[in-house]
Amino acid sequence: MTKEDFNFYLPEELIAQDPLEDRSSSRLLVLDKETGELEHKVFKDIIDYLKEGDCLVINNTKVIPARLIGEREGSGAKVELLLLKRQENDVWETLVKPGKKAKTGDRISFGDGLLVGEIIKVVDEGNRLVKFYYEGIFEEILDKLGQMPLPPYITHQLKDKNRYQTVYAKHEGSAAAPTAGLHFTKELLEQIAAKEVTIANVTLHVGLGTFRPVKVENIKEHHMHSEFYHIEEEEAEKINNTKKNGGRIICVGTTSCRTVESAAGEDGMVKPGSGNTEIFIYPGYKFKVLDALITNFHLPESTLIMLVSALAGREHVLQAYDAAVKERYRFFSFGDAMLIV
Template structure:
């Protein structure tokens, strides 16, 4: 399977640079995964496509303001770091720019000394392990000094940090937002619950590898980054009961999809669990739990385009994307949505 099979031509101006004023006013392309038929509507009408026996699976991870700007001790050279993974004792795996200024032993000063980082070692992919020292609570200092780690294709400054956060975000740990969830408002979620649709919350902390391009020609040779996930007993029960009653399990976002597909037993049942997953879903994959998916429009040749193609077929997805370009849908993180049913 060639990575070029998942290419489509996207005009630069269709990449959404800013979130809409009203989260639920984005457009929604509804795609029938069997027939390839499409409908065009507004996201707030997604409720019309959900049935009382269905269940929505949400990823309740919270993005941390993981981008920090500091100065190298002694030279005042500017250094930018991105927090990737918390290790232990205030040690984080980070991405550092420019890397050549961050040799082991280097100290980086943030916020006039509110936070100090010392580079311990260089690890895989040129990432740095940095130990932080500070007084007070790390999360509060991060909230003060850090910026949201917006994807590289978004060049505008984000005025409100919360707009790169779902309204149901709870557990700190992501370097990127589960963006399909950005379309939901508290009001829309209440209406969905009132219709009898159950909500199951799972957690997957999204890593920056989600933006890593596929560098191999043969899709099967690509190695996915690993991400931490958690499924509670409550969420497992809701999903298992939905399946038993013949309802659909509808994931909001590819991260929720990867979580439940990683956690499921071969027979599609779930139980409370947590761990790391590097599951890679591409055409040919047999879904164990997922029936339908709410998702955004993804980058050409990305693992996420491959995942949605596994659900609805490459041909149907490429047709839908071509239509979305023609109809001038907004693409990527702050863009419009698709419901694959």
Template structure:
């Protein structure tokens, strides 16, 4: 299976640069995974395609305003850093630009000294470990000084930080948003619950590896990045109940999907757990827990496109994507949605 099997031509103008004013007004492409049949709708009508007893699984991770612009102490040269992973004792693994001059011992000032960072080590792929010092609460300082780490294909500035958060974001730790969830409004979530559809929350902190291109020719040679997830028992019980009653598990986003497929036990149940997942889902994979998926439209030749192809079949997905291009659907993080059922 080659990476080029997942290539499609995407006109640049279809990459959504800004979120819609109304989250739930995005378009919705419905794809029947058994027949390949396609319908077009609007996201706020997703409730019409959810059945009594179904369980909708949402990823409640919260994106950190993880992009910090600072200056090198001593030279005042501009340095940009991106927080990737929290380590112990106020040490973070980071991506630093420009990287060449970011040697061990370099000190960086952010917000005129409100936050000071010192590079203490260089790790894999040239990432830097930075030790931070500050007065107060780190998260509050980050809220004040940090910018949202928008994906590289979004060139517009985001006016409202909250538009790159889901309305149910709760646990800070992501370097990118679980974008399928951006379509939900508080009103829509409430309507779904009132209809008798269970909503279960899991947490997977999305890493920047989600944007990492597949650089090998053979799909099987690609190594997935690892991401931390956690599920508590109360939420697991909701999912298990739906499964036992013969109802559907509907994952919202590839992050929820990867979490559930990583956590499911041999008996087909989920229980309280946490850990790191490197699961790579591509055609040929047999799904063990999820039945349906709400997702955005993904990059050509990406691991996310391979995941949705595993669920609906490569030919069906590539056909649906061609239809989406022809119909001028909006792509990627701030784009439109697809429901694979």
């Protein structure tokens, strides 16, 4: 199976640059994974597809303002730094631009010295480990100096930082939003809960590897980036009890899907706890937990379109994407949504 098998034509003007005023007024394409049949709806109609006894799994990670602009000490040259993953308290794996000039021992000053980063090591993919020096609380300084790390295909400035967060974002640590969750409002979640649908929280801190292109022709040779996840015992029980009682597990986004599939045993029961996952889901994968998926429209040849193809079949997914292009759906992070049932 090659990456070309997951290519499709996408006009550039269909890449959503701004979030909608009302989160839940996005469009919703409903795909029947067995028949390939499509329905065109509005996102708030999602409630009509959820039944009493189902479990909706959401990823409550919170995006940190991970993009920092600073100056190299000595030369004053501009440096952009992206926080990818915390290694220990003040040491982060980062992406530094321009990268070739970023050498071990270099120091970068942010906010006139409010925060100083020292490159201590070069690691995989040319990323850098950076140790930070500051006075006070790191998160508060980051909130003051950092910008939201919007994906490279979004060129517009984001007016409100909160629009790149879900309404249920809680645990800080992501370099990108779990974007399928951006469509939910608090009111819609309350209506879903009132319908006797269980809502389970999991945490997976999204890394920028999410956007890393597949470079190998044979997709089985692609190596996934590692991401940290955590599932509380109570939340695992919600998922497992739903399974035992014959309800469906409906994951909000590929990150929630990858979390529950990583934490599940062969019996389909989810184990609580923390870990790092490199799970790569592509056609041929047998889902242990997930029954249905709420997701956005993904990039051609990406690991994410491979994941949805594992659930609904490559042909069904590509036909659905073609229909979405014809109907002028909005694509990617701030775009419209898809429900695969």
